[in-house]
Amino acid sequence: MHEISLVRSIFNTLESEFSKKELDTMTAINLRVGLLSNVEPLLMQNAFDAVTTAEEKYQGVKLQVELVPIEIHCNDCQSSSIVENYKFVCASCGKPNNNVVKGTELLIHQVHFDS
Amino acid sequence: MDKIQKSTKTARGTVTCDNTTMHLLKANDFVAASIREKMTEKNILLINITSSAGSGKTTLLQETARRIGGKVNMKVLVGDLETERDADRIRETGVDALQIVTGGICHLEAQMVWQAMENLNLEGVELLIIENVGNLVCPASFDLGEDYRVTLIATTEGDDKPKKYPRMFLTSEMMLVSKVDLLEHLPFSVEAVVADARDVNPNIKVLEVSSTKNMGIDAWCEWLLEKVKEKQNTKKEVTA
Numbered sequence: 001m002h003e004i005s006l007v008r009s010i011f012n013t014l015e016s017e018f019s020k021k022e023l024d025t026m027t028a029i030n031l032r033v034g035l036l037s038n039v040e041p042l043l044m045q046n047a048f049d050a051v052t053t054a055e056e057k058y059q060g061v062k063l064q065v066e067l068v069p070i071e072i073h074c075n076d077c078q079s080s081s082i083v084e085n086y087k088f089v090c091a092s093c094g095k096p097n098n099n100v101v102k103g104t105e106l107l108i109h110q111v112h113f114d115s
Numbered sequence: 116m117d118k119i120q121k122s123t124k125t126a127r128g129t130v131t132c133d134n135t136t137m138h139l140l141k142a143n144d145f146v147a148a149s150i151r152e153k154m155t156e157k158n159i160l161l162i163n164i165t166s167s168a169g170s171g172k173t174t175l176l177q178e179t180a181r182r183i184g185g186k187v188n189m190k191v192l193v194g195d196l197e198t199e200r201d202a203d204r205i206r207e208t209g210v211d212a213l214q215i216v217t218g219g220i221c222h223l224e225a226q227m228v229w230q231a232m233e234n235l236n237l238e239g240v241e242l243l244i245i246e247n248v249g250n251l252v253c254p255a256s257f258d259l260g261e262d263y264r265v266t267l268i269a270t271t272e273g274d275d276k277p278k279k280y281p282r283m284f285l286t287s288e289m290m291l292v293s294k295v296d297l298l299e300h301l302p303f304s305v306e307a308v309v310a311d312a313r314d315v316n317p318n319i320k321v322l323e324v325s326s327t328k329n330m331g332i333d334a335w336c337e338w339l340l341e342k343v344k345e346k347q348n349t350k351k352e353v354t355a
């Protein structure tokens with residue numbers, strides 16, 4: 001798994017968006033992780049703890065991981081539905097559909113600062 | 116960032132940042148886009164072959180190289196955790212291959228492919244095949260700039276794998292059921308695996324192959340040659 005490199009990527013991303021001064025007041029990071037992103041929230045949490053401890057930075061920062069379900073949009077009947085059990089069919093008209101509109105994301109959704 | 120303007124305002128409280136700048140794979144996707152651009156410019160068809168460890172990727176590529184290595188100008192990039200063995204096996208067939216040793220990383224990233232390409236003479240090349248690291252999880256998330264992703268599933272594996280690794284099958288153009296010469300000895304059902312894969316990706320193409328008993332290899336090579344031709348033709352349309 002590549003959770004460790006994702007944690008480094010979180011830090012790199014934050015460091016290019018915010019100043020050191022801002023990051024010193026950071027208290028929490030919210031990730032949005034699609035069910036199709038192949039990221040296991042628990043492993044992500046462990047990797048985050050491991051890296052923050054090893055590199056002695058962002059140590060009191062909380063990581064929250066929000067799982068996003070898979071959503072498809074049907075162009076035939078113009079409706080959106082949630083994919084259950086990885087069966088990619090439109091819930092309203094029953095046609096096979098893999099037009100995924102949500103569920104692959106892997107992004108920083110929110111950053112909380114104590115200021 | 117949608118709520119703050121960098122450098123003019125200090126980030127405070129809660130900052131919501133639902134846009135692509137906070138996308139964690141953006142570095143990979145950026146390089147993948149560069150690869151795609153370069154391959155389009157040179158009209159090289161780029162194929163990314165994935166599977167679990169040992170499903171028969173290298174054996175299939177050896178057989179493919181023997182068949183069409185004389186017809187199209189092809190090269191192979193092989194990702195492997197530690198060794199150079201698979202590239203040696205491809206080179207035995209007379210096709211140029213380069214190993215990317217990932218040093219323990221369980222997938223290829225676009226940056227690794229980009230660097231490897233700099234050590235590969237791409238002049239006149241029409242087909243570049245990448246053998247990814249044997250693993251159906253991580254490689255699914257890393258776009259390498261390929262035109263098509265092809266995933267092997269061997270008859271020695273579970274026929275319910277597509278739903279266990281949906282991202283991979285969702286993003287694959289083709290599923291190759293490999294080692295079909297062993298079918299009669301195994302509980303594996305081709306019908307079941309195809310149904311499972313089509314639940315995830317209704318459009319996925321399926322071929323059954325055996326690299327050791329020469330089954331389905333013609334159909335596979337034909338598909339490849341057809342796609343090479345399509346890629347070559349896009350050039351003529353652009354320059355015409």
Ligand SMILES: Nc1nc2c(ncn2[C@@H]2O[C@H](COP(=O)(O)OP(=O)(O)OP(=O)(O)O)[C@@H](O)[C@H]2O)c(=O)[nH]1
Pocket residue numbers: 166167168169170171172173174175201248249250293294295296297324325326327328
């Ligand atoms: N019976 C049978 N065995 C095969 C076939 N293709 C490959 N094998 C055997 O399966 C084993 C693994 O094959 P490889 O081609 O090395 O598999 P791979 O996917 O490249 O493996 P990794 O690179 O380690 O992930 C070897 O012992 C092959 O001889 C096939 O069509 N039929």
Ligand SMILES: [Mg+2]
Pocket residue numbers: 172173174201246
């Ligand atoms: Mg191999």
Ligand SMILES: [Zn+2]
Pocket residue numbers: 074075076077078079090091092093094095
């Ligand atoms: Zn519908």
